[in-house]
Every structure is written in C-alpha cells, then in structure tokens.
Amino acid sequence: MTLRAPLPAAVPTALRQRRKEARPQELLDAALDLFVEKGFAATRSEEVATRAGVSKGTLYLYYPSKEDLLKEVIRHNVVNQIAEGMEIVRAFEGSASELLAYVLRLWWERVGETRASGILKLMMSEVRNFPEIAQFWIDEVISPAHRMIAGIVERGIDGGEFRPVNVENAVHALIAPLLFLVMNKHSLGACVASARLDPKAVIDAQVDLVLHGLQTAAAKPEALPARPARKAAGSRR
Amino acid sequence: MTLRAPLPAAVPTALRQRRKEARPQELLDAALDLFVEKGFAATRSEEVATRAGVSKGTLYLYYPSKEDLLKEVIRHNVVNQIAEGMEIVRAFEGSASELLAYVLRLWWERVGETRASGILKLMMSEVRNFPEIAQFWIDEVISPAHRMIAGIVERGIDGGEFRPVNVENAVHALIAPLLFLVMNKHSLGACVASARLDPKAVIDAQVDLVLHGLQTAAAKPEALPARPARKAAGSRR
Amino acid sequence: MTLRAPLPAAVPTALRQRRKEARPQELLDAALDLFVEKGFAATRSEEVATRAGVSKGTLYLYYPSKEDLLKEVIRHNVVNQIAEGMEIVRAFEGSASELLAYVLRLWWERVGETRASGILKLMMSEVRNFPEIAQFWIDEVISPAHRMIAGIVERGIDGGEFRPVNVENAVHALIAPLLFLVMNKHSLGACVASARLDPKAVIDAQVDLVLHGLQTAAAKPEALPARPARKAAGSRR
Amino acid sequence: MTLRAPLPAAVPTALRQRRKEARPQELLDAALDLFVEKGFAATRSEEVATRAGVSKGTLYLYYPSKEDLLKEVIRHNVVNQIAEGMEIVRAFEGSASELLAYVLRLWWERVGETRASGILKLMMSEVRNFPEIAQFWIDEVISPAHRMIAGIVERGIDGGEFRPVNVENAVHALIAPLLFLVMNKHSLGACVASARLDPKAVIDAQVDLVLHGLQTAAAKPEALPARPARKAAGSRR
DNA sequence: TATGAATGAGGTTTCATTCAT
DNA sequence: CATGAATGAAACCTCATTCAT
Numbered sequence: 001m002t003l004r005a006p007l008p009a010a011v012p013t014a015l016r017q018r019r020k021e022a023r024p025q026e027l028l029d030a031a032l033d034l035f036v037e038k039g040f041a042a043t044r045s046e047e048v049a050t051r052a053g054v055s056k057g058t059l060y061l062y063y064p065s066k067e068d069l070l071k072e073v074i075r076h077n078v079v080n081q082i083a084e085g086m087e088i089v090r091a092f093e094g095s096a097s098e099l100l101a102y103v104l105r106l107w108w109e110r111v112g113e114t115r116a117s118g119i120l121k122l123m124m125s126e127v128r129n130f131p132e133i134a135q136f137w138i139d140e141v142i143s144p145a146h147r148m149i150a151g152i153v154e155r156g157i158d159g160g161e162f163r164p165v166n167v168e169n170a171v172h173a174l175i176a177p178l179l180f181l182v183m184n185k186h187s188l189g190a191c192v193a194s195a196r197l198d199p200k201a202v203i204d205a206q207v208d209l210v211l212h213g214l215q216t217a218a219a220k221p222e223a224l225p226a227r228p229a230r231k232a233a234g235s236r237r
Numbered sequence: 238m239t240l241r242a243p244l245p246a247a248v249p250t251a252l253r254q255r256r257k258e259a260r261p262q263e264l265l266d267a268a269l270d271l272f273v274e275k276g277f278a279a280t281r282s283e284e285v286a287t288r289a290g291v292s293k294g295t296l297y298l299y300y301p302s303k304e305d306l307l308k309e310v311i312r313h314n315v316v317n318q319i320a321e322g323m324e325i326v327r328a329f330e331g332s333a334s335e336l337l338a339y340v341l342r343l344w345w346e347r348v349g350e351t352r353a354s355g356i357l358k359l360m361m362s363e364v365r366n367f368p369e370i371a372q373f374w375i376d377e378v379i380s381p382a383h384r385m386i387a388g389i390v391e392r393g394i395d396g397g398e399f400r401p402v403n404v405e406n407a408v409h410a411l412i413a414p415l416l417f418l419v420m421n422k423h424s425l426g427a428c429v430a431s432a433r434l435d436p437k438a439v440i441d442a443q444v445d446l447v448l449h450g451l452q453t454a455a456a457k458p459e460a461l462p463a464r465p466a467r468k469a470a471g472s473r474r
Numbered sequence: 475m476t477l478r479a480p481l482p483a484a485v486p487t488a489l490r491q492r493r494k495e496a497r498p499q500e501l502l503d504a505a506l507d508l509f510v511e512k513g514f515a516a517t518r519s520e521e522v523a524t525r526a527g528v529s530k531g532t533l534y535l536y537y538p539s540k541e542d543l544l545k546e547v548i549r550h551n552v553v554n555q556i557a558e559g560m561e562i563v564r565a566f567e568g569s570a571s572e573l574l575a576y577v578l579r580l581w582w583e584r585v586g587e588t589r590a591s592g593i594l595k596l597m598m599s600e601v602r603n604f605p606e607i608a609q610f611w612i613d614e615v616i617s618p619a620h621r622m623i624a625g626i627v628e629r630g631i632d633g634g635e636f637r638p639v640n641v642e643n644a645v646h647a648l649i650a651p652l653l654f655l656v657m658n659k660h661s662l663g664a665c666v667a668s669a670r671l672d673p674k675a676v677i678d679a680q681v682d683l684v685l686h687g688l689q690t691a692a693a694k695p696e697a698l699p700a701r702p703a704r705k706a707a708g709s710r711r
Numbered sequence: 712m713t714l715r716a717p718l719p720a721a722v723p724t725a726l727r728q729r730r731k732e733a734r735p736q737e738l739l740d741a742a743l744d745l746f747v748e749k750g751f752a753a754t755r756s757e758e759v760a761t762r763a764g765v766s767k768g769t770l771y772l773y774y775p776s777k778e779d780l781l782k783e784v785i786r787h788n789v790v791n792q793i794a795e796g797m798e799i800v801r802a803f804e805g806s807a808s809e810l811l812a813y814v815l816r817l818w819w820e821r822v823g824e825t826r827a828s829g830i831l832k833l834m835m836s837e838v839r840n841f842p843e844i845a846q847f848w849i850d851e852v853i854s855p856a857h858r859m860i861a862g863i864v865e866r867g868i869d870g871g872e873f874r875p876v877n878v879e880n881a882v883h884a885l886i887a888p889l890l891f892l893v894m895n896k897h898s899l900g901a902c903v904a905s906a907r908l909d910p911k912a913v914i915d916a917q918v919d920l921v922l923h924g925l926q927t928a929a930a931k932p933e934a935l936p937a938r939p940a941r942k943a944a945g946s947r948r
Numbered sequence: 949t950a951t952g953a954a955t956g957a958g959g960t961t962t963c964a965t966t967c968a969t
Numbered sequence: 970c971a972t973g974a975a976t977g978a979a980a981c982c983t984c985a986t987t988c989a990t
Contacts, residue, residue, distance in 0.1 A: 020974070037365055041278035044959065055976050060961065124424045125362040128274055134428040142425070142432065163449075169442030172434070173414060176443075180413035183420070187361045188379070191371040195379065197409070205406030206413075212400075213450030257949080282985060292951050294987085303985065494953070511839055515752035518980065529955050534982065598898045599836040602748055608902035616899070616906065637923075643916030646908070647888060650917075654887035657894070661835045662853070665845040669853065671883070679880030680887075686874075687924030756964060766972050768966085777964065955987080962980075969972080 024062055026052040029115060031073050036118030036186055040070055040126050070126070074133060077119045081111060082144040089148055096156030097215065101207045103152065104174065108203055112182060120179065121186040146171050153214070162214040170214065177206040261299055263289040266352060268310050273355030273423055277307055277363050307363070311370060314356045318348060319381040326385055333393030334452065338444045340389065341411065345440055349419060357416065358423040383408050390451070399451040407451065414443040498536055500526040503589060505547050510592030510660055514544055514600050544600070548607060551593045555585060556618040563622055570630030571689065575681045577626065578648065582673055586656060594653065595660040620645050627688070636688040644688065651680040735773055737763040740826060742784045747829030747897055751781055751837050781837070785844060788830045792822060793855040800859055807867030808926065812918045814863065815885065819914055823893060831890065832897040857882050864925070873925040881925065888917040 030051035034043040045066045049059040063069040085103065092099045111117050127134050149171045156162035181199045189196040267288035271280040282303050286296040300306040322340065329336045348354050364371050386408045393399035418436045426433040504525035508517040519540045523533040537543040559577065566573045585591050601608050623645045630636035655673045663670040741762035745754040756777050760770040774780040796814065803810045822828050838845050860882045867873035892910045900907040 023974095039276055039278055039362060039366065041276055042366060045961085046959085056960090057962085057976055058974075061974070064961095066960070121361070124358070124420050125276060127424045127428050129276065129279060131428045134425055134432070138425070138429060138432055165446065166438075166442055169439055170446065172417065172439050173443050173446050176413040176417035177410060179420065180409060180416055183361050183416065187364045188371060188375070191364050191368045192375060195371070195375055201403075202406055202409050205403055206410050209402065209407065209410050209447060209450035211450070213446035213448070281983085293985090294951050295949080297986070298949070301986095497953095513750050513752055513836060513840065515750055516840060519982080520980085530981090531955055531983080532953075535953070538982095540981070595835070598832070598894050599750060601898045601902050603750065603753060605902045608899055608906070612899065612903060612906055639920065640912075640916055643913055644920065646891065646913050647917050647920050650887040650891035651884060653894065654883065654890050657835050657890065661838045662845055662849070665838050665842045666849060669845070669849055675877075676880055676883050679877055680884050683876065683881065683884050683921055683924035685924070687920035687922070755962085767964090768972050769970080771965070772970070775965095951988105951990080953988095953990105955985100957983105957985095959983075960981085962978105964976100964978095966976080967972105967974095969974105 023052070023054070023058070027054070027059060027062055027069070028073050028076050031069050032077060032115060032118050032122070035070065035073065035126075036121050037190075040066075040122075040129070045069070067130075070130070071133065074119060074122070074137070077116045078137070078140050081116070082141065082148065085148055086144070089152060096152055096159060096161050097211050099152050099155075100149075100174065100211065103149070104178065104203055104207055105200070107178060108181070108199055112178065112185070112199060117182045118186055120182045124183070145175070149174055156214065160216065163216055165214060170210075173210055173213075174206075177202060260289070260291065260295075264291070264296060264299055264306070265310050265313050268306050269314060269352060269355055269359070272307065272310065272363075273358050274427075277303075277359075277366070282306070304367070307367070308370065311356060311359065311374070314353045315374070315377050318353070319378065319385070322385055323381070326389060333389050333396060333398050334448050336389050336392075337386075337411065337448065340386070341415065341440055341444055342437070344415060345418070345436055349415065349422070349436060354419045355423055357419045361420070382412070386411055393451065397453060400453055402451065407447075410447055410450075411443075414439060497526070497528070497532070501528070501533060501536055501543070502547050502550050505543050506551060506589060506592055506596070509544065509547065509600075510595050511664075514540075514596075514603070519543070541604075544604070545607065548593060548596070548611070551590045552611070552614050555590070556615065556622065559622055560618070563625060570626055570633060570635050571685050573626050573629075574623075574648065574685065577623070578652065578677055578681055579674070581652060582655070582677055586652065586659070586673060591656045592660055594656045598657070619649070623648055630688065634690065637690055639688065644684075647684055647687075648680075651676060734763070734765065734769075738765070738770060738773055738780070739784050739787050742780050743788060743826060743829055743833070746781065746784065746837075747832050748901075751777075751833075751840070756780070778841070781841070782844065785830060785833070785848070788827045789848070789851050792827070793852065793859070796859055797855070800863060807863055807870060807872050808922050810863050810866075811860075811885065811922065814860070815889065815914055815918055816911070818889060819892070819910055823889065823896070823910060828893045829897055831893045835894070856886070860885055867925065871927065874927055876925060881921075884921055884924075885917075888913060 027048065031043075031048045034048055034051060037043075045059055046056045048069070049056045052059070059069070063072060085107070088106070089099065089103065092102065094102075123133075123137055127137065146168075150167050153162060153165075153167050153170050153174075157164050157167070181197060181202055184195070184197050185199070264285065268280075268285045271285055271288065274280075282296055283293045285306070286293045289296070296306070300309060322344070325343070326336065326340065329339065331339075360370070360374055364374065383405075387404050390399060390402075390404050390407050390411075394401050394404070418434060418439055421432070421434050422436070501522065505517075505522045508522055508525060511517075519533055520530045522543070523530045526533070533543070537546060559581070562580070563573065563577065566576065568576075597607075597611055601611065620642075624641050627636060627639075627641050627644045627648075631638050631641070655671060655676055658669070658671050659673070738759065742754075742759045745759055745762065748754075756770055757767045759780070760767045763770070770780070774783060796818070799817070800810065800814065803813065805813075834844070834848055838848065857879075861878050864873060864876075864878050864881050864885075868875050868878070892908060892913055895906070895908050896910070
C-alpha cells in the first residue's frame with residue numbers, strides 16, 4: 001500500500017502532461033486494486049484518489065461517481081482479453097491436449113498473474129449489487145471464454161483424442177481451478193502466507209489430471225509433452 | 238431466504254418464548270443471507286434486524302457490534318461440518334473412487350445447497366478486511382477439509398486404485414469445482430437465470446473426469462458405479 | 475438567531491414524548507425561518523436541525539432530503555389559509571369597501587405578521603429552481619386568493635358601490651401592497667431598521683387610496699369608516 | 712438572455728479585441744441573469760463564465776470572488792438609473808397626474824422590461840445575506856426613487872390636483888405594483904405561462920386607480936388623458 | 949427484554965478558488 | 970490575458986451505535 005507523496009507545488013509541463021494523460025489509467029488501477037482488496041463498499045473514494053496520487057476532487061473530474069468508477073474499472077479490464085485468445089487457438093497447430101495446456105498456462109501468465117485477475121474476484125463479490133453489469137460480464141467474458149475452451153475440447157473429441165464427454169461440463173472442470181487460484185490469490189492467499197498456492201504447479205497438475213481424464217486410451221502416452229507430470233514424491237503431507 | 242412478516246401486535250406467550258430462544262439463530266441466518274448477498278460493508282445492521290423480525294436495538298442485545306456479528310456468523314456456520322465428514326470417511330467401506338464421489342455429492346447436499354454455503358463466498362469476499370478470521374478459517378475448515386480429501390486420495394494411491402499423483406494438487410482439483418459452484422450460486426447465478434449451473438451435473442462430470450484422470454488403467458471400468466457417465470451426445474453446443 | 479442549547483442527557487418521558495410529536499412542526503418552523511432568511515441553497519441542513527434543537531441525523535429521520543423538507547415547508551404553510559378567508563367573505567354583511575378593508579387588514583394580522591408570510595418570499599425567491607411547485611402554488615394560493623378578492627370587487631361593482639373597473643387589475647392593485655410589505659419585512663426591512671415600513675399604516679393608506687379610486691362619486695363619503703384617513707400633515711418628507 | 716455560442720477556433724483580431732473589451736459587461740450580464748434565475752448561492756461560478764463565453768479562470772481575472780462579482784453586478788446595474796429620472800421629472804411640464812403616469816410607464820420600459828429589473832429580485836432575495844449592500848441600495852435606489860415619486864405627489868397636492876394624502880404611503884402604493892410585476896416576471900411568471908401578467912395593462916390600471924384615488928373631485932375627469940380607461944366590460948372573469 | 953428515536957462520525961460529492969502553462 | 974486541471978473545505982446524507990422507556 002505504497003502511498004505516493006502529494007504532488008510537489010510545481011510540476012514541469014512535460015510531466016504534468018504525461019500525468020494528465022495517464023490519470024484515467026492510474027485511477028482505474030488504483031480503484032481496481034482497492035475494490036479487489038477491500039470490496040467496493042468498504043473502499044473510500046478518497047483512498048482511490050490518494051493511491052493514484054491525486055486529490056479527492058480530481059477523481060470526480062474523471063468519473064462522476066464511485067459507482068461509475070466501478071463500472072469503468074470493469075469495462076476497462078475486460079476488453080479484448082478474449083479476442084487475442086481466440087486468435088491463438090485458431091492458429092495453434094498441435095494436439096488439443098497441448099493446446100489446452102498452453103491456453104491455461106498462458107491465461108495464468110496474461111491474466112491470473114496480473115492486476116486484471118482481480119476483476120474476477122470483484123465480479124464474484126459485487127455482481128449481486130450491480131445486476132446490470134451481470135449481462136455485460138456474461139456477454140463479454142463468460143460466453144466467449146466458454147466458447148473458446150469448448151472449441152478446443154470439441155476439436156479433441158472430433159479428432160479422437162478425447163473421450164466424447166459432455167463438453168460444457170468439461171469446460172467447467174477446466175475453468176474451475178483458474179477461478180480457484182484467482183480467489184485464493186485475492187482472498188486467503190493474500191492474508192496468510194502459508195495458504196498461498198503455487199499457481200503454476202496447480203495448473204500443471206490440473207492439466208495433467210484433466211487430460212488424463214479426457215484422453216482416450218490411445219492418446220494417453222503423449223499426455224503432457226511440455227512438462228513432465230509431477231510425481232507425488234514426499235510432498236504428500 | 239424467507240422474509241418473515243412483521244410481528245403481529247399480540248403474540249401468544251408460547252410463541253414469543255419460542256421466538257425468543259430462536260432469536261440468535263434467526264439473527265445469524267438473516268445476517269448470513271445479507272452479508273452473502275450484499276457484502277458485509279454494504280449490509281446495514283437494521284436490515285439484518287428487520288429480516289430477523291426484530292428491531293435494530295434488539296440486534297445489539299445479542300451481538301455487541303456488526304463486526305462481532307460477522308464473526309459469530311462465521312464461527313456458527315463452520316463448526317462440526319468437518320468432524321462429521323471425517324467420521325463418514327473413516328466408516329466408508331467401498332473403493333476410494335466411490336468414496337470420493339460420495340463425499341463430493343454429500344458435501345453439495347449438506348453444504349452447497351444450504352444457506353451455509355454462503356460462508357464460502359463471504360470468506361472469499363471479506364477475509365482481507367478481517368485477517369484475524371483467516372487463521373481460524375484455515376484451522377477449522379481449510380486444513381481439515383484438505384486432510385480429509387487428501388486421506389481419500391492417499392487411500393486410493395496406496396491401494397493401487399489411483400496413479401501416484403501429487404496429492405495436494407489432486408485435492409485442489411477436487412475442491413475447485415465445489416468452490417466454482419458455490420461462487421456461481423452466490424454471484425452470477427443469482428443475477429442471471431441463464432448463468433445458473435446445474436450443480437449435480439457439474440459435480441458428476443467433475444467426479445467422472447477426475448476419477449478418470451486419477452485412476453490407474455486397471456481400475457478404470459468401474460469408475461462411476463453410482464450414476465452412469467453422461468455422454469456428450471448432441472448437447473455439446 | 476437564538477440557538478437552542480443541546481438537549482440535556484436525560485429528558486423525562488413526558489417531555490420526550492411531547493417533543494417527539496412536536497418535532498415535525500419545530501423542524502418545519504426552523505426550516506421556514508432559515509430558508510426565508512438565507513435562501514434555500516444557502517441554508518445548511520445542519521443549521522435547520524440545530525435551530526430546531528436536534529442533531530443533523532434527526533432531521534433526516536423526518537424528511538428524506540433537504541428538498542423534500544422545502545416542499546413540506548411549503549405544503550404545510552399553505553393549507554387552509556384560504557378556506558377560512560372565503561368563509562369570512564361570504565358571511566360579511568357590510569359594504570364591499572368595508573369588506574375589502576377588513577380582509578386586507580385581517581390578512582396582515584393572520585399571515586403578514588406571522589412566520590407564514592415568509593412562504594411568500596420563499597416562493598418568489600425559489601420557484602424557478604423548483605418549477606414543479608409552481609402549479610401547486612398557483613392552484614392552492616394564487617387562484618383562490620384572486621377569486622376571493624375578485625368576488626369582493628365584483629360585489630362592489632354590482633352593488634353600484636365601485637366603478638366598473640377591470641376586476642383582474644383591481645385585484646392586482648389590492649394584492650401588490652401586501653406583497654410589497656411582505657418582501658420589505660423579509661428583505662431590506664430585516665436588515666436596516668430605517669427601511670422598515672409600518673405595515674398597518676401602509677395598508678390603511680392603500681385601502682384609502684384604492685377605495686377612493688374604486689368608489690363611485692356617490693359612495694365616496696363613507697369611504698373608510700373604520701379608521702379616519704390619515705392626512706399628510708408634516709410627516710411628508 | 713442570449714446564450715452565446717462557444718468561441719470558434721480562430722477569431723479575427725478585431726473581434727477578439729472587441730470581445731475582450733466587452734468581457735466585463737458580458738460577465739456581469741451573465742451573472743445577473745443567473746443570480747436572478749437561480750439565486751446567488753445556487754449559481755456556480757463556472758456557469759457564469761460559460762454563459763459569458765469564457766473559462767472559469769477568466770472570470771477570476773476580472774472579479775476576485777463570487778461575492779465581489781455579485782456586488783459589482785449590483786453596483787453596475789444601479790448607477791444612473793435614478794439621475795436620469797430626476798431630470799425627466801424636473802423637465803416635465805404637464806400635470807402631476809400625467810407625470811406620474813408617464814414616469815411609471817417609462818420606468819417599466821427602461822427597467823422593468825430589461826435585464827436590469829432582475830436586480831430588484833436579486834436584492835429582495837439576497838440582501839439579508841449581504842447586509843453591507845443594504846445601505847448602498849437604500850442610498851442609491853430606494854431613497855432617490857422615493858424622493859422622485861414623492862416630489863411628483865407633492866407637486867400634485869400643492870397644485871390642488873391631488874388630495875392632501877400622506878405622501879409616503881402614496882409613494883408605496885405607486886411603487887408596490889411595479890415590484891409586484893417585477894417579482895412576477897422573475898418568479899412564477901417565468902415558470903408558468905398562465906401566471907404571466909401583462910405589465911402594461913397592470914400599470915395602466917394601477918395608474919388609473921391610484922390617480923382616481925389621489926385626485927380631488929375637480930381634477931377627476933381628465934384622469935388618464937394618454938390612454939382610455941379600460942372598462943370592466945365582459946372581461947371581468 | 950425489546951424498542952426506536954436520537955446521535956454524530958464519517959462517507960460521498962460539489963464547487964469556489966488557485967496556478968502552471 | 971486565457972485556460973482548465975487540480976485542490977480541499979464544506980455541504981449533503983448514511984448508518985452503526987446508544988439509551989431512555
């Protein structure tokens with residue numbers, strides 16, 4: 001929670017200009033962090049301003065109300081996350097198993113590890129107070145993401161690589177651990193060091209497990225080409 | 238989420254007595270529902286009182302502050318959930334696969350479907366504001382639950398029924414969809430009908446998938462004795 | 475601007491009860507005084523509360539917003555002022571001249587001299603900011619009052635006591651000085667002692683003048699039976 | 712109340728020059744309009760600037776504070792209104808009745824109909840918040856105006872044209888309807904079309920009525936030479 | 949015990965004013 | 970001179986908590 005010191009009296013033009021243009025982004029970032037950390041209602045708008053290095057009044061120069069700020073935070077952190085993913089999926093040439101493993105890991109690097117992952121927690125925690133956001137979220141995030149994962153699973157089934165499972169449920173099984181990791185990162189894991197999970201390990205294990213579960217007997221051997229499956233070893237607790 | 242009508246003017250003594258004894262439970266239930274629905278900060282203590290059918294002042298006769306109420310809500314909804322589960326696991330005589338399937342489904346019926354599931358969402362949303370709860374939650378819920386599931390997985394591995402996977406990660410893979418379902422139930426699924434998942438189907442699919450992933454080749458055929466594995470059929474979207 | 479001292483810690487029941495019932499009236503009175511004195515926008519809601527002897531919060535227990543308070547102030551001070559006047563007019567048995575003189579003087583005593591007269595200034599100053607009040611004001615005050623005065627003038631014309639002037643304009647001529655006195659009372663007259671008018675004298679003079687102007691030659695002599703017309707004397711400045 | 716469009720990108724020097732010199736007047740006009748319409752406290756200084764076609768900062772280059780702006784608005788709209796009137800009165804050669812009728816009608820044309828009339832409403836509404844203005848207003852407006860009207864009335868009495876009434880009160884009776892019209896114009900009449908009065912008709916009627924009331928029997932017939940007295944006829948409502 | 953009127957600290961938002969450009 | 974981004978005091982309003990009954 002590094003609080004930036006208040007602006008010195010005189011700021012050179014160049015810097016002022018740069019800051020002005022950066023303001024919206026800085027405010028949105030500060031707001032996202034705080035909303036995720038403390039919840040929307042428990043975050044004071046002045047805190048957001050202070051963390052972004054401006055005064056209370058300045059925040060209201062950019063966003064007309066705290067609620068508008070929330071909506072903008074969501075809108076801003078949602079765009080185009082999916083489009084890019086779609087492209088990657090389309091271009092990928094390997095097996096469905098490889099693609100799934102790749103996509104899940106990539107998502108963690110691009111979203112899970114970044115500040116944007118907080119949006120997930122924010123939505124989980126706050127949608128019920130802002131139901132008009134729900135549909136937007138479904139249309140922009142949930143549906144495209146489902147379609148993308150579903151496409152991969154279908155590709156695997158069609159190519160004989162996966163068992164003919166119910167696609168929708170397989171999608172849930174693949175998405176659930178990502179959500180699990182994000183929630184851990186932004187709740188318990190943020191409070192208690194010992195509760196913190198190792199995301200990459202969990203994802204690898206999940207990929208291993210689910211692919212094992214999805215694959216037909218014939219496809220099994222090549223299951224996880226990228227990284228060797230971790231054996232239980234002594235860490236079993 | 239039964240909203241009780243305001244008390245009629247004259248309440249027979251017997252009923253009054255009964256209600257008086259039920260007060261704490263009613264207050265805790267009302268508080269849980271509202272905290273889960275709107276978040277702790279966004280819930281007014283008067284709302285809790287009103288939903289429990291008492292006046293604002295009465296709430297403070299039972300709980301000295303809103304924060305104490307929150308803690309009591311959590312404490313109250315956490316006790317004994319685990320002990321019982323442990324007993325069931327110990328007594329179970331079938332295969333590890335059967336036991337896992339049984340435990341997951343049972344948990345959904347006993348917790349997921351009940352008001353108590355909200356505690357999970359509550360913790361996800363609020364721990365960071367009440368870090369002193371975190372350790373309690375870990376000690377009373379996370380650790381025992383992990384140990385319980387881990388015990389089953391280990392039993393399966395030791396008995397040659399499961400591959401020798403990393404137990405901890407397998408536990409996460411098994412728990413994640415439960416969390417996924419609970420979060421869905423209490424966030425998006427509560428706003429948008431079309432986003433609502435069918436929990437039993439998701440759990441079945443998850444059990445199917447993960448057991449497939451866990452089991453050694455030899456154990457495969459009997460995977461899901463209780464219910465037939467759902468085939469993808471035309472529902473694949 | 476006598477500020478009542480804050481309530482002592484313990485107030486006996488009887489008094490508490492009495493005060494609670496009196497609250498709305500006390501708040502409306504305080505609000506009226508302050509809105510008239512400083513204007514709506516320049517009056518802080520806490521001032522209203524303090525002048526009524528309660529805290530800020532209490533004000534909001536009775537009126538959900540400052541604007542609602544204003545509307546209630548207006549509504550409350552407008553009712554039934556007119557109905558009573560109508561009755562008096564109907565029952566009056568003397569000449570139209572006498573009735574006019576009587577009604578104008580009575581209005582000053584019943585309204586002009588009381589706190590309620592401030593409503594007039596309030597309306598003058600604030601209607602444009604609350605146009606939805608305008609029609610209410612016209613329907614409840616302006617129109618009935620006009621009809622009442624017009625009735626008297628018509629009675630005088632029909633009875634040959636007054637010249638056949640345009641009734642509507644005569645009404646304006648009769649009402650204007652009342653407004654003039656009210657505005658004086660609540661603006662300049664409230665600031666500068668020397669600017670303060672003697673309302674009764676002004677009304678008498680106005681009655682004298684307008685009746686002289688209205689009356690036919692035949693009716694003249696009895697013009698002002700109640701009080702002798704003031705001669706200019708030396709006070710002419 | 713001409714709302715000026717925002718300045719085009721490039722303004723020819725000549726025009727810019729002209730505008731620059733006109734700035735103070737434009738700002739004062741905008742301020743007067745807004746203060747009259749919304750009240751001093753409810754008018755934001757940015758609105759004034761915008762209506763005058765300049766930026767917020769520019770306003771402060773001309774007037775050091777909103778309150779100073781108000782005072783300047785008043786001072787500016789008050790000067791010389793009176794001096795001119797005095798001259799007219801001195802030069803007038805007709806009867807006192809004619810002069811009164813002329814002066815009242817002239818005032819309406821020169822002040823009542825113009826933006827400057829708003830100053831009256833502004834004073835009524837705001838003096839109590841700015842008592843230091845009160846004396847200025849009395850000295851510059853009230854007293855001279857009274858003296859002027861009083862002079863005419865006295866001239867009439869001295870010449871045997873008017874009855875020897877109390878001059879001061881006669882002055883009030885003559886001024887009241889002007890105030891009445893101004894208040895109507897700037898309050899109810901500005902909100903509700905049906906409440907709008909016809910100022911010239913009201914003034915004529917008032918002149919008619921009061922002259923009738925003032926004049927001695929001998930002077931009566933010539934009462935209103937300029938315009939025919941309006942008969943009640945069917946318009947009596 | 950139960951009530952609900954009252955309180956006032958604290959949050960959201962506005963806006964007069966400043967100042968670097 | 971003119972601009973408009975930035976400030977922060979101050980206004981409106983909320984709500985956790987108290988307390989007399």
